[in-house]
Amino acid sequence: MTRHAVRRFMAALAVANPEPRTELHYRDPYTLLVAVVLSAQATDVSVNRATAGLFTCAATPSAMVALGEAAVAQHIRHIGLWRDKARNVIALSERLLAEHQGIVPRDRTALEALPGVGRKTANVVLNVAFGEPTLAVDTHIFRVANRTGMAVGSSVLAVERGLMQVIPSKYLLHAHHWLILHGRYVCKARKPECERCVGRRWCEYPGKE
Ligand code: SF4
Numbered sequence: 001m002t003r004h005a006v007r008r009f010m011a012a013l014a015v016a017n018p019e020p021r022t023e024l025h026y027r028d029p030y031t032l033l034v035a036v037v038l039s040a041q042a043t044d045v046s047v048n049r050a051t052a053g054l055f056t057c058a059a060t061p062s063a064m065v066a067l068g069e070a071a072v073a074q075h076i077r078h079i080g081l082w083r084d085k086a087r088n089v090i091a092l093s094e095r096l097l098a099e100h101q102g103i104v105p106r107d108r109t110a111l112e113a114l115p116g117v118g119r120k121t122a123n124v125v126l127n128v129a130f131g132e133p134t135l136a137v138d139t140h141i142f143r144v145a146n147r148t149g150m151a152v153g154s155s156v157l158a159v160e161r162g163l164m165q166v167i168p169s170k171y172l173l174h175a176h177h178w179l180i181l182h183g184r185y186v187c188k189a190r191k192p193e194c195e196r197c198v199g200r201r202w203c204e205y206p207g208k209e
Contacts, residue, residue, distance in 0.1 A: 001149040003166055005202035009150065010171040012198040013178040020177035022128050024048065029104035029129035030096070031055055034064070034089055036124045037116045042079040050076040061093035061102045088116025106130045120156070124176070133172035135163050140183025141176070147187065149204030 001009070023044040026032035031051070039047045054075040058067040073086035092114040096102050104125065105111060111122035123136035135141070137156045141163070145151040151162025167175050186193050194200055194209040 006166045007168050009199040009202045016198050020174050032129050033104050033125050036121045046079045061096045064093040091115035127176050135176050141179045144179050144183040144187050147205045
């Protein structure tokens with residue numbers, strides 16, 4: 001897809017949803033970080049159900065450590081990989097207290113050093129909590145980027161770099177949410193709903209209807 005076409009596509013997404021928001025429920029950078037860690041291989045709806053109770057009991061690193069791994073596990077037991085995630089939530093909370101005064105760092109390297117936090121989670125936290133123009137490539141963004149021809153690549157990192165190069169800077173802050181929501185609700189994996197797609201004109205997918 002040409003840069004001009006990417007610009008037009010992003011402009012159309014911007015008009016359709018000027019202020020896109022994450023569908024994860026959170027109160028501050030810490031609760032966002034926990035919610036994103038819990039969201040790996042789980043739906044936002046299931047994470048929100050779990051964090052509704054969890055954050056009522058513990059919404060700070062010290063409260064989470066005091067709550068303990070077993071109780072965290074009880075709150076999140078209906079989402080995938082809950083045992084590992086409970087361990088990571090406690091470990092990252094301990095690390096935040098020990099090394100960052102209990103504050104979520106606005107720094108990629110420091111974020112990625114936290115237990116259970118990879119590049120994707122760091123990108124989401126930097127974007128949503130701190131307003132940095134980062135792009136966290138999940139399964140939806142990976143599919144949309146490749147399918148449309150916006151950024152073709154066989155790895156998540158290649159697609160992230162490709163998108164960062166072609167998306168105009170004025171759209172980068174919200175591009176993450178526009179593309180996720182577009183993939184989740186319109187450009188779906190099995191059957192994209194091309195007839196109601198705002199980017200249909202510029203999409204290069206051969207199978208578009
Ligand atoms: S036209 Fe169809 S395949 Fe292309 S982005 Fe839109 S929904 Fe996806």
